[in-house]
Amino acid sequence: MDAILLQFFNLDIMRQAAPLVLQGLGMTLMVCCAVIPLGLVGGLIVALGSRARSRLARGLLAGFIDVLRALPPLVLLIAISAGLPFAGIRLSPFACVTLALFLNTSAYYGxxxxxxxxxxxxxxxxxxxxxxxxxxxxxxxxxxxxxVRNVLPDLVSNTVEVVKLTSLASVVALPEMLYSADMARSLTFNSSPIMLAALIYLALLWPVVRLMSRLEHRLGT
Structure with missing residues (x-):
């Protein structure tokens, strides 16, 4: 038991890793502030477009939604970050993450x-x-x-998923919270920084999850 506590809940290592993890939290929040509004607007455009009179437009949007919902966000992110440079388009890690999550969330919000x-x-x-x-x-x-009022719990639920998806940014070396925590883990040879990041995610998202439950209960009555 003591070994588990020292490996996962070492308070001294958490204290040392906190500045780096909190710096990563700032990047995570920046990604969320970019992706969530863009996704909400993009999803609304997709939803309105799906009601267009043109069968061609409806078919194209239906294909767009189906492909992006079926494609894992990680695959989309890697395709953008690793594939676009071969087409002469070089984006920063932040732009790659924002674009990938924007496309993914637009389909779900839509x-x-x-x-x-x-x-x-x-x-x-x-x-x-x-x-x-x-x-x-x-x-x-x-x-x-x-x-919007009728589907507000679902919008909140998708927004929670967006926050969790930001952890994929570590794949393209964007220094968000999970990437920073993993860097601290590799330096300390201890998993406590990862647990610190998990606790921060929990502190951020648990109130939102509770709010979502209240909304579902209120709208269901």
């Missing part, structure tokens, strides 16, 4: 938005149009707010 839009009755659309609102005004002022 499906969530689509379900929300489908959950709003057609009568709401007709009522909005009867008040004199244009089609775009009815969509953005009446339909979308109701759709």
């Amino acid at each position: 499906e969530v938005y689509r379900a929300g839009l489908d959950s709003v009755s057609h009568g709401q659309w007709e009522a909005a149009r009867c008040t004199g609102l244009s089609a775009s005004q009815a969509m953005f002022y009446v339909i979308i707010p109701q759709a």
Whole structure:
């Protein structure tokens, strides 16, 4: 038992590794601040595009969603970071991670938005149009707010997944929290920095998970 505590919960090593891990946390938050808003906007565009009148546009978007949902985010990240340089496009590790997670989350957010839009009755659309609102005004002022409210727990759940996916950035040597913790582990030959990163993830995401449960309960009643 003492050996396990020394290997995984060594407080002295955690204290020494804390500055490096917290520096990585800053990068993790930067990635989240870039990916989450882009994903939310991209997902909404995908959801609205899936309701287009053109069968070709709907088919292309359906293919886009299916491919990105089926493709592991890690494969997408490696394809972007290792493949684009052969096409003469060189992106920074931060840009590679942001682009890969943006594409992945746009597909998932898009499906969530689509379900929300489908959950709003057609009568709401007709009522909005009867008040004199244009089609775009009815969509953005009446339909979308109701759709977002109906799928808010799912949006929050996907956002939690985005935060966890940022750990994949370590593959392209972006110094986010997991990468920094792993660097500290390799220097100390101890797994306590990894546990410190895990505890920080838990402290960040556990309140959000509890909020998600409350939202699900409130919307279900």
